[in-house]
Amino acid sequence: MNLPSSPSTGPWSARPATALASGGPLPAPLPAAAFLGPHHLVHRPDTPEGFLLAATPPGRHRFGFSAQLPEAHPLFSDSTAPFHDLLYPMESLRQMGVFAAGRYFRVPENRRILLADCTMAVTALAPWERGGAGAAQLTLDLDMTPADVVKGVPRTMDCRASIAIDGKRCGTVGARLVFLMPGVYRTHRAHSRRxxxxxxxxxxxxxxxxxxxxxxxxxxxxxxxxxxxxxxxxxxxxxxxxxxxxxxxxxxxxxxxxxxxxxxxxxxxxxxxxxxxxxxxxxxxxxxxxxxxxxxxxxxxxxxxxxxxxxxxxxxxxxxxxxxxxxxxxxxxxxxxxxxxxxxxxxxxxxxxxx
Incomplete structure (x- = not known):
């Protein structure tokens, strides 16, 4: 497992990405979803209850994520190879999973959210190339599936997405999140530290x-x-x-x-x-x-x-x-x-x- 994030951090406070400075001190990194710049997350529930209540019983939920890939970012725009940064869709998936845990899956704010595993694969290289006219559009078709549900609250969640750039499918990304009670987190953390x-x-x-x-x-x-x-x-x-x-x-x-x-x-x-x-x-x-x-x-x-x-x-x-x-x-x-x-x-x- 990896490191904790708060489920209260969501995409709705997004701000424009920091411009790449030419010299001078490095801009401070923006926290959580603001780091991604402007973006949209749309819930696509499969049941009438999902549309009425903006949430559904535990089960797979579908979401659509979209954003312009950064063109002037101190990290995402700093690659020597002429390709968009792979870190951007991976960080997008993780942050959307963290947000959805609290908003749609009833995970309490005091739970520690940990990353247990993560995968990425490029299935077509050409759409990743930079240099086209205007900013490229990234979209993720996300499936989020809770597991080990106790009293309506999941203990883990599987997050999977297909990646498209300017409408062309070009990759996949996945992650498994684990939600720990504060006492369990402190015990595991203390053991790791020792x-x-x-x-x-x-x-x-x-x-x-x-x-x-x-x-x-x-x-x-x-x-x-x-x-x-x-x-x-x-x-x-x-x-x-x-x-x-x-x-x-x-x-x-x-x-x-x-x-x-x-x-x-x-x-x-x-x-x-x-x-x-x-x-x-x-x-x-x-x-x-x-x-x-x-x-x-x-x-x-x-x-x-x-x-x-x-x-x-x-x-x-x-x-x-x-x-x-x-x-x-x-x-x-x-x-x-x-x-x-x-x-x-x-x-x-x-x-x-x-x-």
């Missing part, structure tokens, strides 16, 4: 004097968005990166007092792009993640060092790539996030070389 503190030593940022990779090596243009340091160790077929948690909390949504949920996608992407350059000889600035799947185990503590290890996936020999239908090289990687000896998250991803 386990991490046994072996994790040092700052939550980079080690003193440790260097950072050039932004183009992790698929970014601005150094302010680089969230990993140079590898701490390598053994020929794996790399271990320190994660800069303070830097992540400056640029990612829902920071608060926690490690931002979006950190795991953004850091795994940066580590994977750097990794394909070192392990496969691919060009990080001209590569894109096409599949991403993560499971979360316990909690990441913001005050302790976090590490991300990257290695070729076990289904392939070190340095081996395969080809997609267009003949382009694809590398499969496994990533593991740890605090001390404790595994916080495990990720599998595919990275496509686009030129």
């Amino acid at each position: 386990e991490s503190e046994r072996a994790a030593q040092g700052p939550s940022g980079l080690p003193a004097g440790h260097g950072v990779p050039g932004p183009e090596l992790v698929g970014r243009r601005s150094p302010r968005n680089v969230l990993i340091g140079l590898p701490l160790a390598e053994d020929g077929d794996s790399l271990v990166f320190p994660v800069d948690i303070p830097a992540a909390r400056e640029v990612l949504p829902d920071s608060g007092s926690e490690v931002p949920t979006a950190l795991f996608l953004e850091v795994s992407r940066q580590a994977a792009l750097f990794g394909v350059g070192e392990l496969y000889g691919l060009a990080p600035g001209h590569a894109v993640l096409t599949d991403w799947a993560a499971t979360f185990r316990g909690f990441a503590e913001p005050g302790l060092p976090l590490r991300c290890a990257v290695r070729p996936h076990t289904s392939h020999a070190p340095g081996e790539v395969f080809r997609d239908a267009a003949g382009r090289p694809v590398a499969e990687l496994g990533l593991t996030f740890t605090q001390g000896s404790r595994v916080v998250a495990a990720v599998r991803t595919s990275v496509l070389q686009i030129c």
Whole structure:
């Protein structure tokens, strides 16, 4: 499981996305749905009760989400590859799930909402390309299905969506949310903290004097968005990166007092792009993640060092790539996030070389 969000945070307070500044201090990240900029969420109930009461008994609910993909955002518009940012639809799904939990599924505000797992897949690459006339329109057709319902309140919820850009289907995204009572959350959190503190030593940022990779090596243009340091160790077929948690909390949504949920996608992407350059000889600035799947185990503590290890996936020999239908090289990687000896998250991803 990952980090908590409040179900009271919804899309109705959305504000325009922050413009990308040219120099000067990095704008503070907007909290929750405001981070996404202007957008719309429409409930599509399947029963007459849903239309009359704006809620239905526990069961699958359908929603439609739409927004313009950002063109001038300090994070979403900072990719070296000519594609819209994959983080945007994933963060949209998570935030819509958090909002719907309280609005449509009766989850009390005191429940802690945790991300247990998350997936993303690009099914068609062309719609993701930037550069068309005007802003591109993102739509998500969402299905949200509660489970383990006790007295009308779900303990978990499965969120799945198909992604379309300018009306063209181009991907899927999914997540499973878990709703914990405050006492259960505190117990799990305390256990995770004790386990991490046994072996994790040092700052939550980079080690003193440790260097950072050039932004183009992790698929970014601005150094302010680089969230990993140079590898701490390598053994020929794996790399271990320190994660800069303070830097992540400056640029990612829902920071608060926690490690931002979006950190795991953004850091795994940066580590994977750097990794394909070192392990496969691919060009990080001209590569894109096409599949991403993560499971979360316990909690990441913001005050302790976090590490991300990257290695070729076990289904392939070190340095081996395969080809997609267009003949382009694809590398499969496994990533593991740890605090001390404790595994916080495990990720599998595919990275496509686009030129």
